[in-house]
Amino acid sequence: MIGLDGLIAEFGTATLLTMAAAALVTSSIQGATGFAGGLLMTAIVALLIGVKASVPVMSVALVLSHGTRALMLIGSFDFRAYAAVMLAATPFIVLTGFIYAALPVNVLAAALALIIFTAIPLRHWAQSRQIKAGPLALAGAGATYGFFAGASIGAAAILSPFLLGYGLVKEAFVATIAGIALSTNLVRIAAFSGADLMTSDYLFLGLLVGIVMIPGNYIGRTILRRLTTARHSQLVDAMAIIGALNFVYLAFTS
Secondary structure, three states, X not given: OOOHHHHHHHHOHHHHHHXXXXXXXXXXXXXXXXXXXXXXXXXXXXXXXOHHHHHHHHHHHHHHHHHHHHHHOHHHOOHHHHHHHHHHHHHHHHHHHHOHHHOOXXXXXXXXXXXXXXXXXXXXXXXXOOOOOOHHHHHHHHHHHHHHHOOOOOOHHHHHHHHXXXXXXXXXXXXXXXXXXXXXXXXXXXXXXXXXXXXHHHHHHHHHHHHHHHHHHHHHHHHHHHOOHHHHHHHHHHHHHHHHHHHHHHHHHO
């Protein structure tokens, strides 16, 4: 049975209300930092309804969330950075989206944690020497991001040091990474549909979660406007570390 009654029957009212509350909080975090909210929400969804369902459901939800944030900050969007990342990332998103069910989750999680932990100090080292990330570096980061993003939420943590090193800060950073994430989720949904992993229940639940996440983006935008560039950079690093620690945990528990 498809629809709200069907979701209540399958998951329970308490579970759905918990997901709604978590969606509002995590989308506020995402609106302020540009990422990490989707990763945190996926972890909650996985806890409530299972790991298998979490990525398909959140792929749908994040189309609405990222689309809202991208539209809010469209004037700050950097198309060149977006194109450098997505041209390299898209083939890998399709590839790993199709083999999602067969990927060794623990190895994937460990590699992703290593990349994030390495990228953060590298960005600070590059900034201290006024070394900037150019289009080629963004493309390399995009290819790595695409490999992980096809099968997981939160891989944008890989991109953050490179986008910041490219010179994107605050609104430009959040707008561009929102556009990248929006495109990523659309490609991933297409791959999941082709692999018969996107059920009607997952689609409907993802739409409901995404609708709740929309106002959270406006809350996050208010927070973002009050952050200094330095404070935003620190917050992005903090969210990246949380994301990396989450992947460390998954590597040992998957």
